[in-house]
Amino acid sequence: MRDADIERAASRAVTDPADDAVKMRRRRSGRAVAGVAGGVADHLDVKVLWVRLTFALFAAFGGAGVLAYGMLWVFVPQAKRDVRTAEVSRKERQQARGLLALGIGLAIGIGTLSNTFNGWVAGGIGVTLVGVALVWQEADQSTRRRASSLVLGEGGRGALVRVLSGAALVITGITLFLVRSVDLDQMQFALLSVLAALIGVAVLTVPFWLRLVRDLGEERRERIRSEERAEIAAHLHDSVLQTLALIQKQAEAPREVLRLARGQERQLRGWLYGPSGYGRSGDKVDAADRMTFAESVAQSCGEVEDTFAIQVQQVVVGDCELDERLTGLVFAAREAVVNAAKHAEVSEVSVYAEVEPEQVTIFVRDRGKGFDPAAVPGDRHGLADSIRGRMERNGGELRLRTAPGEGTEVQLHMPRETVSA
Amino acid sequence: MTSEKGPVRVFLVDDHGLFRAGVRAELDSITDEVEVVGEAGTVGEAVAGIGHRKPDVVLLDVHMPDGGGAEVLRRARPENPETVFLALSVSDAAEDVIAVIRAGARGYVTKTISSHELVRAVVRVSEGDAVFSPRLAGFVLDAFADRPGAAPISDPELDLLTPRERDVLRLLARGYAYKEIASELFISVKTVETHVSSVLRKTQLSNRYELSRWASDRRLV
Known part of the structure; x- marks a missing residue:
């Protein structure tokens, strides 16, 4: 997980990949039954009147229009809540109802005339369809509310009444159908009614299951996305925005601005690319409690940067576990950087560390004013004690290259424990 | 390459308009050795712009949508x-840096580089040299280091750094300028340049490591 992945993730979070642009959605407002006709009209970019008329006319052909409408109702999701279509006029609404009545009338009328089904069957089926429509419509209302109240949503008593009456209609319709079609053979009747009840329940709940799956997936995606966004926003607010505010206040003090900017940069880098950082996919979390040599060098350099408002450019080649000697080495290097920051009168110090099989080396270099080692007063203990002393106590070695005007380079060599032991 | 006649013609590619404007202003104000002849904010624009403008040097951002600097290199080079x-x-991130180098970039510098150093780097690559920031030098040293689990050497010509190249890289990583490296190693600046170019070639062509593997190896010294 490196920056490239992060950027990909970020762009994923911002843009819905090819989502809403092409998908058909049922209208949420301005609908007569379920918004199917409106959705189709929006999708095909034609007038809704024509779509409704088509459905109505096709209802004449053995109820094909009704069937198509029902299928679309089940399989096409509703438009999102925030998608608003224009309000419909009263006339259009009446037109829609008229066409609805026409469609149903045609389906029943033609069906009866052509004897595909006779009156009582049509009656039974008709009643069933009305019941199903009632319940499904209620389901549309409750879509995207909590799953626990799937059927009733938050519509209260009205919704309950509608659903119950819908269910009652379905049962009545099916019973009506059965009573007429079965010759009262008791066994068969009982079996069939169980079957019918099951079919009824299945038919009634189809849209709920479909929508449940769809909405849960959508909701989960949405939630992950918004949590992610919130986390990034919170982090940026706490860190970057605060620092920018501080920088504006300190605009007159360039060194302070530099210090703030570097500190913030380091922190943000750590957050993005660090071992347990945002950009890592959670690997090596256990490494966090024990710092490695490279991390320790980075941390020390960072501390000096913050304290002395200089830039420490560090390059570390290789890495290894930190032991007592290497801790001493890092402390010595830190002290050398501090010396450079204090005395060299530069704004940048280079630190180069290399881990080799036999030894670890750190170079601390500045291009500052340098000094004459022989002329250092005896009461200055920085270099003598904390660097040379520390190195020698741990079995390491210090070399110094400096001259007035030539900058300073402190070379620290520390053999690795595995070899000397 | 063409720097003898007139300024080096530079093309900027970065998806941050603010950064492009800043670099452009700096380059235009401090020197007439370089001249910004165009800029682009996306991979597509960059490929088209480079083909159209035929600049001497392209300053290329590593991170951009749609494949970043490596993609520009693949398509425009x-x-x-x-x-x-x-x-x-x-x-x-080491992988990103090494990736653009292997895609064909002649060098890598960080955005915190001073304007004067940037101009020097631009002029140097335009003359055919490689430009290694200390950090890149460190990455390359790391990538070619011998360690358990490293990929076997199949072509010593490409898969190993010579001791001299290693010395040069170390000094580069320590922040030495070419001139300082030359006097430190008692060689000419030209020789330093040759070593760096050779290291660049090896970095681009060596099969020594697969990048992903190298990255995961990093912590296992």
């Missing part, structure tokens, strides 16, 4: 063999 690419990025 074959058709513009005269143009050299210098990667310029805030990224510290």
Whole structure:
């Protein structure tokens, strides 16, 4: 997980990949039954009147229009809540109802005339369809509310009444159908009614299951996305925005601005690319409690940067576990950087560390004013004690290259424990 | 390559308009050695712009949508063999840096580089040299280091750094300028340049490591 992945993730979070642009959605407002006709009209970019008329006319052909409408109702999701279509006029609404009545009338009328089904069957089926429509419509209302109240949503008593009456209609319709079609053979009747009840329940709940799956997936995606966004926003607010505010206040003090900017940069880098950082996919979390040599060098350099408002450019080649000697080495290097920051009168110090099989080396270099080692007063203990002393106590070695005007380079060599032991 | 006649013609590629404007202003104000002839904010624009403008040097951001600097290199380099690419990025991730180098960039510098150093780097790559920031030098040393689990050496010519190249890289990583490296190693600046170019070639062509593997190896010294 490196920056490239992060950027990909970020762009994923911002843009819905090819989502809403092409998908058909049922209208949420301005609908007569379920918004199917409106959705189709929006999708095909034609007038809704024509779509409704088509459905109505096709209802004449053995109820094909009704069937198509029902299928679309089940399989096409509703438009999102925030998608608003224009309000419909009263006339259009009446037109829609008229066409609805026409469609149903045609389906029943033609069906009866052509004897595909006779009156009582049509009656039974008709009643069933009305019941199903009632319940499904209620389901549309409750879509995207909590799953626990799937059927009733938050519509209260009205919704309950509608659903119950819908269910009652379905049962009545099916019973009506059965009573007429079965010759009262008791066994068969009982079996069939169980079957019918099951079919009824299945038919009634189809849209709920479909929508449940769809909405849960959508909701989960949405939630992950918004949590992610919130986390990034919170982090940026706490860190970057605060620092920018501080920088504006300190605009007159360039060194302070530099210090703030570097500190913030380091922190943000750590957050993005660090071992347990945002950009890592959670690997090596256990490494966090024990710092490695490279991390320790980075941390020390960072501390000096913050304290002395200089830039420490560090390059570390290789890495290894930190032991007592290497801790001493890092402390010595830190002290050398501090010396450079204090005395060299530069704004940048280079630190180069290399881990080799036999030894670890750190170079601390500045291009500052340098000094004459022989002329250092005896009461200055920085270099003598904390660097040379520390190195020698741990079995390491210090070399110094400096001259007035030539900058300073402190070379620290520390053999690795595995070899000397 | 063409720097003897007139300023080096530079093309900027970065998806941050603010950064492009800043670099452009700096380059225009401090020197007439370089001249910004165009800029682009996306991979597509960059490929088209480079083909159209035929710049000497492209300053290339590593991180951009749609594939980033490496993608620009892949698409623009074959058709513009005269143009050299210098990667310029805030990224510290070794894989990204090595990836643009292997895609054909002649060097890599970080965005915190001072304007004067940037001009020097641009002029240097335009003359055919490689430009290694200390950090890149460190990455390359790391990548070629011998360690358990490293990929076997199949072509010693490409898969190993010579001791001299290693010395030069170390000094580069320590922040030495070419001139300082030359006097430190008692060689000429030209020789330093030759070593660096050779290291660049090895970095681009060596099969020594697969990048992903190298990255995961990093912690296992």
